[in-house]
Amino acid sequence: MAARVPGRIADGILRAPPRYANPAAAISRSFRLRARPLSTGTSRPASNKVPSPHNRIARTAPLSFIVGGGVLASYLALSQLGHDEIENQHTEASFSTDGRDPSLPRFRLSEIREHGGSSSEPWVIYEDKVYNIKEWVAAHPGGDVILRAAGGSIEPYWNIFSIHKAPHVREILDQYLIGFIDVADLGTDGRPPAEAVEDPFVADPVRDRRLITHTLKPRNAEPPNEELDRSFRTPNELFYVRHHMWVPVVEEGKVDEYALTVELPDGETRHYTLAELKRRFPTHKVTAVLQCSGNRRNDMTRHAGKTNGLQWGVGAISNAEWEGVRLADVLADAGLKVADRKEELLDPKSLHVQFTGLEAYGASIPLPKAIDENGDVLLAFGMNGKPLPRDHGFPLRAVVPGNVAARSVKWLSKIVISDEESTSQWQRRDYKSFGPNEGPNPDWDRAPSIQEMPVTSAITGVWVGDCVRRGRVPWMGNSSSSSSSSSSRNGHSASASKIIDMAAVPNQKVGFTPKESSSTPCPTSTPADEPIALQGYAYSGGGRAITRVDVSLDGGLTWDQAELVKDCADPSSPCHGNKSWAWTRWRYTGTLPVLSLPSASSPSLPAAVQEDCEEGLFPRQNTLQKKKCTTLIVKATDEAYNTQPESFKGIYNVRGNLATAWHRVKICPKCTTGTGVKGTAQEEAKRGLTWSTGETYGCGFKKEADEVREGMLKSGEGGGESKR
């Protein structure tokens, strides 16, 4: 499973337990830039810099920064330093022939590489400059994770943790300047060539090509709609990927010695190797959804306005069967004692469980959830009957069913139980702006972090017209593709639940010919009995079951209930766990309202009018008497009878979090006469009734997966920060 470990990257990772600083501990200490002469390793630069008393920073400000509901405790805290508290002591004195200060030495890259994370004199490079960060490590708010960059460039890390890209951070770094990269190692642009600096992502696993990628490094990708909920359990290779950094590498041979550290509120610490966890605690299975708080963010952007962050479609959610040991069991074994009815010990309500992953990401959950005997929080090492894939936390991850996926920390290496206050410093609240405010949220303290998720749903498949008539909807019973060719992908039979296997009809026509002969003129409207089939998922957090799913084919004018797939009743996919942690798949078949269908030969309206026509049933006074397009809508209700917001207007927030409004998919019919000449399949496909949608696709639609992929990639470009 694990690839061979490339040098430097592994260097900081393989120690078990990893010796990365405990971010919570880092939080509680104040730190200062030390006022001292620069100490360097191999050569003492002829520097006359003596830090002034102003060059001191003493601050106990919050030292971490939220990314997507968790904390990237490392690297990030520099932004908390007041800009005005730092006096830039670095002035460029003079320039040599290469245009750089001749008073400082030059170093070869080979020499720099020797000053890696395990060196007593760790160096990093930035642009063409060399820095000795030895004295900074202890002061680095993010702890000694900074050592991972030692021996090479710090730029890839800053690219990820972009908070470092601020003048004052650069000013801090500049205090540790010891020299420059030798011109012999610089390219024509005055920087070392990319191939000379190691790419920390080089060891990332190979991903399934069907995934729709939002960012490459770190990889953030979602399965295409037609694969997302094809089966009840999303196959491992299609499970959505949400990373903040590269994927940590753990050698297969060392997996058993992989260690988890558990720190109790009294500071007592215990270590468990993975082998020990498996041997000493009973194994449990939990079937649970993981869903990013940014799922459907793209929806919010399109319907309510610009949002920051990855522009997820409806696929930042997946469902799997997790296997592991109960966190509650491990915490009890480690010696955690909380209040029960008889004795007053620790009040669990005041405590949080902080999870930290190998790659430095961290997030916390309230202790009551962690120890709730019905809460099913796992330390998981298995996923859908296989070992955890590297992309999903190999060899160990937290799985917190019912909560936002940001809590299910991957590559779990450390657990700290701490009080709420220090946890809220460790993990700044992520719900920065839930409301119309565009700027920093003035209600920071009022917005608690996301734990349990609200109810949501989405349409993932649409079949229209002849696609339905011709039996291309496998779960409608008359399908020819009921035995799924892909059912063995994740080791489960997909046919048992009769959900469509779109891979079985990969070469379906893009468009299709309506019942009328293709030589007849285009009709003026769609048939009154135009059939439509929809499928999708619904989910609510907190273990609340989905009790109903409502579908509208006419933009919300009328509603009907969808059929809920009884996946948990299927012996091949039993649902494990004490509550309803899995998603509920649903199906719906109905008849579309009659829609106007101006033929290609009819006089075309001005584009502006046409656009207008697409929304209203009786648009402005123009020639169209019926609406041309219709909006399909789905909304779900959970067992607490919470339901989804009607629109995004009441839940818009600039972070684009929790985009749970009714899912609307506008579909538009189009009649094209084509050439009238038998030609290529493509040309034939152009004839007759076709359908289009900018949002999803299915049989009968113009859009193909690739087109949607491109569109999503495009829309994701603007917001491809490492935020969820």
Add this chain to the structure above:
Amino acid sequence: MAARVPGRIADGILRAPPRYANPAAAISRSFRLRARPLSTGTSRPASNKVPSPHNRIARTAPLSFIVGGGVLASYLALSQLGHDEIENQHTEASFSTDGRDPSLPRFRLSEIREHGGSSSEPWVIYEDKVYNIKEWVAAHPGGDVILRAAGGSIEPYWNIFSIHKAPHVREILDQYLIGFIDVADLGTDGRPPAEAVEDPFVADPVRDRRLITHTLKPRNAEPPNEELDRSFRTPNELFYVRHHMWVPVVEEGKVDEYALTVELPDGETRHYTLAELKRRFPTHKVTAVLQCSGNRRNDMTRHAGKTNGLQWGVGAISNAEWEGVRLADVLADAGLKVADRKEELLDPKSLHVQFTGLEAYGASIPLPKAIDENGDVLLAFGMNGKPLPRDHGFPLRAVVPGNVAARSVKWLSKIVISDEESTSQWQRRDYKSFGPNEGPNPDWDRAPSIQEMPVTSAITGVWVGDCVRRGRVPWMGNSSSSSSSSSSRNGHSASASKIIDMAAVPNQKVGFTPKESSSTPCPTSTPADEPIALQGYAYSGGGRAITRVDVSLDGGLTWDQAELVKDCADPSSPCHGNKSWAWTRWRYTGTLPVLSLPSASSPSLPAAVQEDCEEGLFPRQNTLQKKKCTTLIVKATDEAYNTQPESFKGIYNVRGNLATAWHRVKICPKCTTGTGVKGTAQEEAKRGLTWSTGETYGCGFKKEADEVREGMLKSGEGGGESKR
């Protein structure tokens, strides 16, 4: 506390434990009308009626009927008998001088009264007829609760359980006819006078006159807005009242012997007297809201269409501190053993806890909620530091925090643990129609009963203009009424949380004079700095805390956050319980948008146009350029980030349940010039700027509490059935 017990009513009630049949047991037995000669007590009528073989009914149909989320197991099941299976054997043979069958005897009322519930020959009367129900009692689907009517008229009971008002029920009764009421006891209308037949509601407690009454018998009433959340804990006498029948009477001297029966799945039964419960189990306090599923139903009616049931305003919700013993403790003591991780015993997920009250109402909760150590389900005998009032379940009730109040069965006399299937027969699902269907719900099986409640909120107080400027909003700090004159009503200090005490300003002017002198002409618009203050409550079920409340003063165009009152942090009102079961009160102050204010002297628009003007910012081409009215909105978000539906259109259901859409209150300013002559206070009040709203009221508004009361009573008239 308990009044003296009036004769017959107490007769059927005072036995402890009550010997009313277990409805669940009644359910499982088939029953038949016995084919037998009529057996009567005092006289054998010269009847030749011999029931034919057709006169048999053998059916095991569901024998109970839902009322408001619970089951009224008594009286109700007759409707399940197929009409066509009953052949009416009763034919009127001949007539005497009083126009009634001379072959049957006449009885005096005094004689009839001797055939009460404890008589071996129980009689009831209906209209002018006398029936001996001895043989019917065992066959009565609702069990022997029917005996409560013995000795008197069965009509008041049928008025409540209107399901009996069907021809086939009457036909069953007619089989037991033994004679007629003597003409000496009949009024001119041929019926016994009302005062001669005891009113079962005669022993109902006297209620606070401030309550807004929807139905008198049974009493259903809510506190007026200004009292509802004046204090964090609703005073006992103002707590909303939701009854299905009269209030059972339990003599104070017999309270300690009041017995609760607990029946386990294996049929084993235990009895606990109230004294035993108090002595043997630790006492716990829980601060929790009870909310009817019909709360805000009137809102749904006004915004989405006709709904059945009591037309509650925003007051079918109240908050109290409950004291009692944990249901979980009692069940464990009774011997209930459920599955834990070690041993597989009963799976709690398959079991329900059925609560039955003295007056026959019943409802169930899933066993996991009942035994959840954080679930805080109580058998309560105290409310806000006092014994339970009779209206709220004296001497013992269930309190199921976080669930719909229908589960918190009052006058609790029996608890049965049973499997889900027999429970769902016992307690037919109440969520009959959640969707656009007007008729019987075709999705009966898809709609699970309401347990946990969704998030909701409401505006309960509004202050505008000078009302705010003049310091009439006590919680704004400059109030003259911060010491509440009513703070001692429920034994708690209301001043600690500084919530408005409207009782302290009872004589406030209805209208008020704007800053301009009353002699100046009306302005054309409201001032740009017109202040407004709002208060209200927010609540979510399942113990989910309210995390934010958003307020809009302009119909949803812009939003701002309200301040959440930290009631639980107030030492005088600590919140007891493991989760957030209480409501969250909120306050908001802001500035209204400028609204057009056509003076009385300005040319008036046609009424239709004016109406139209009230909604839009820029209405149809007419003289008003700004909207005249504005809509105040509140919406809440809970800790799972569930929020309220924007409108009622997606949640409309004919039962009017869970009316949780954003709460909207339209307010309209009006400038009246009045007479210009100093006169009475009323006339003065007519001058200047006044405000009106059809939905709530507060300082500065035209509407007074009485007017709102009347309006609510009126709107409740049409739907005053005994449903919640």
